[in-house]
Amino acid sequence: MTPSTPDHAPVVALLRDLVAIDSTSGTPGEAAVLRRVAREFEAVGEARVTFARGADGEPTALLVSPATVAVDEPLLVFASHADVVPVTDASAWSHDPFGPVVVGDRLHGRGSSDMKSGLAASVVAVRDLLTRGAPVALAVSTGEEVGCLGAPAVVDLLSGHRVGAVVIPESTDGQVVLGHRGALWLTVRTSGLAAHGSTPERGHNAILDLVAVLGRLGDLPLSDHADLGRETVNVGVVSGGSVPNIVPDACEARVDLRVVRDDVDELVAWWRAQPEVTEVRVDLDLSAVWTPRDHPWLGGLGAPVSASPASYFTDASVLVRSLDAEVPVVVWGPGDPTVVHTVDESVSVAAVVRAVDQFRRAGDRWAADRRAADRRAGDR
Structure with a gap:
């Protein structure tokens, strides 16, 4: 492959690093993922990184938010999780489940679809958007796979911010899914x-x-x-x-x-x-999660809207309890839902690269809409 191919995109390098960390729920790898994500923002002066920590001092959740933002500025929040389900029999895998390898267009490894691909894509997109002054944020929890245990810590981290919309970049094969039971x-x-x-x-x-x-x-x-x-x-x-x-x-x-x-x-x-x-x-x-199909924000996402809800639950079930009723929440990510939690879990490299562009465009559109709203308010 040449350096211009998707396999050499920065998001793929990050995804490799994330998959290489065994972040099975309840293990130190969860905190390691949070620290690896935080490093992506060390040189971004426009970003503020905040950790929630457990009794042992280890990170349990992460929020990356704009360093300067008006208190009433609504944020577009990308909310992911760091943990993965266990590998019960590594010998059944064609490749080391924590030794990410690309075969053709597929990057293989535990968590590649659920949901480190969505996490990596949102990290790269949010990093770029923050440098352009967009009102976006990234939240990362732990313990999602065992009952959304880290989501309350994300709620606490977001408590000082106004949330305008939420994207949960779980595995939806690039479709915008409007909710779940x-x-x-x-x-x-x-x-x-x-x-x-x-x-x-x-x-x-x-x-x-x-x-x-x-x-x-x-x-x-x-x-x-x-x-x-x-x-x-x-x-x-x-x-x-x-x-x-x-x-x-x-x-x-x-x-x-x-x-x-x-x-x-x-x-x-x-x-x-x-x-x-x-x-x-x-x-x-x-809680159940549902965003109405006629919500105006959906039209600007530039991705197909699924006719069906997600079959699984996400951290959105916890987040919605702290949000205003009109705040839209969608599940939208590059992962392949047919291979989630399976032996030889994998994800399309092209889909991950495409997700970065989609998330960037969604963030740019969000920023443009907020500027337009501010101008209208100033004209009144």
């Missing part, structure tokens, strides 16, 4: 009385109680949304008992509900109202 994860427990397996009548079987509850799932009050579709329920884990010859005195299920409503109290109350259930714990509560 939220998630409600529950642990549901039943309790019984232990007895010898040869005399079950002397005990009370907690597993059979839970079976009775799960047999009524058809009665769950699930809702529909015109764009996000119907709410769903999945019983992902059931555990109870110890050996065949003891009547089990405890059983629990872990349940994943994908929701379209803002208030999940009715769903939680349904589980708690089942007579066999002794405890319901809310493990995760994430």
Whole structure:
């Protein structure tokens, strides 16, 4: 390849560096990614870099914002995450999952699509936009893959700024996706009385109680949304008992509900109202996200708008709770959604390079619209 080919673009060099860091959720690699991103802005005088830190002093989130901006200036925020899902069997991969390699147009490695490609593209675009004085920002969280754990720290970092629009550069194959369902994860427990397996009548079987509850799932009050579709329920884990010859005195299920409503109290109350259930714990509560198709900002993005919502949730589920209702939030990135979390995860190099240009144009358009709004306000 010649130096002019996409493989030699600055964004690809950054993407290689990011993929080479094993930033599996909960490992020191997450903080290493945040520090690597921060280095991209060391020589950018127009940028202010702020870290959120955990009790151990390690970074848990990062915000890059304009060094000087009016307090009421609305920012276009690109919000990414640093962590990746685990590599369970590296020997199954064609290449080292943390040794990024380009084959043809594909850069291979864990996190290449989800979502270090979107992170790298937004880093390069925001860096360039800030040097031109555009009102844009970059936020990076940790722990997204395990329930958006770092997103509240991003909310705290953004609290002193006015957010005008948000791009989540997750894997959408370059399409602008207008939202996704939220998630409600529950642990549901039943309790019984232990007895010898040869005399079950002397005990009370907690597993059979839970079976009775799960047999009524058809009665769950699930809702529909015109764009996000119907709410769903999945019983992902059931555990109870110890050996065949003891009547089990405890059983629990872990349940994943994908929701379209803002208030999940009715769903939680349904589980708690089942007579066999002794405890319901809310493990995760994430909001649904949706931007109307007729929002005027979408027309200036220069990318196709998907007819369908994302099937997964993102940090947007946390961010929207701190935003004004009219703030548009979209999921839009170069990653390939068909290979996310898979063996031999990869991304199109050309798509990553193209995303940088798209993000730059979106930022330039945002800056131009803000200047036009200021002129109109001055004329009044």
